[in-house]
Amino acid sequence: MSYLFVIEKWEREKKELYLKDFFKIEKKYPYCILYGKGNYIIFGEKPLKVFRDFPNNLKFKRFGEKPQILPDIIGFVSYEKGYEYDSKLPDNLNSNFPLSLFFLYKNLKIYSKKTKTLYQCTRETEHYENAYLLEKTKKIFKAKFISTTEDKKSYCEKVRFIKEEIKKGNVYQVNLTRQEEWAFSGDISQFAYRLYQTNPASFSAILEFIDSGNYHSIVSSSPERFFKIGKGKIITEPIKGTINRGNSKKEDLTLKTTLKNSKKDSAELAMITDLLRNDLTKVCISPSVQVKHFKKLLTLSNVHHLVSIIEGKLKTNNMKEIFENIFPGGSITGCPKLSSMQYILKLEKLKRNIYTGSIGWYRADGKQGDFNIAIRTAYTINDKLYFGVGGGIVIDSNEKNEYLETVYKAQSIRKCLENS
Structure with a gap:
């Protein structure tokens, strides 16, 4: 194997910064910002190399004071990449959106909100690609609704179809989604920043890039972690169960209690928790996989969710191997995973692309990493701009309530688009 050697030069300084400071940086080249409620803001710009799959030939030589996390590779995996990982599933799902892309950025900034320290590095390598200029506009972001893949009637019909398949014993749960299409113009980062202000989710991100001559961006406001790797462990945090927020403290508390006591939502979460636990056993040392929390309440600006936390001790640091065994996340497919993915392919009119895929970063040796589930x-x-919403369909799902859940989940993105 021939290695690509990368030289990093790190500097650090004490400095008080805010998310807006990273959005204000002038960006001439493809870039990313990973942000949220965690300890770090990560900014990368000007790719030296772009990979279509997980690179395994990088060697780093680092100088200076480096941070505790090392996001050597930053990128995403689209949902449809999961169809390549199992021979029982079709893999001829062509799309004009990339199945996966990973970036080795020349310029990297990592800001620790906890210590108020900015770490900056520049990278050099012998073999690099000339980065495309973004031709980024500063015009005000504007958007106009075009269509949705499913109206209320057709979505409810598909919910009923899934319930019939469950009755036949063909599947236990299917995550059914719909997507909206909007026309847009102007600076997409204005939309991203507005979305974070109204819906400050834990695993937010923006990426802008060029691929095969097409301009692309990803704006994520995800509350869900797919997995985190560190200290030899992997942690996954699936979300299942949703209820809208109340208009008063009293109503909000009542709705929280309703969600916690919901037999349907508890059953959904239990099913997906078991699926994820089983997935982790494929990449973890036996018998280290444990459910650390079940039915933990997560409160967002417009909805409440139920979350499980599952962890195990890794037996591999190979990121490609990890994804091949656990991607896509069970919370956005259903159970059994392969059967539900076949139903998704049959029922959904539009490829999901990055929606319900995963966005994140990892260290080149696979000993650190953090990826979200790309919902919201x-x-x-x-x-053209697209976004998806959906939910898990089980035997006792109510069709109208399932459609309403997609409406609640769409609110944060829709408001930012409608008010542009």
């Missing part, structure tokens, strides 16, 4: 996520193909 919009993506663009040239001048």
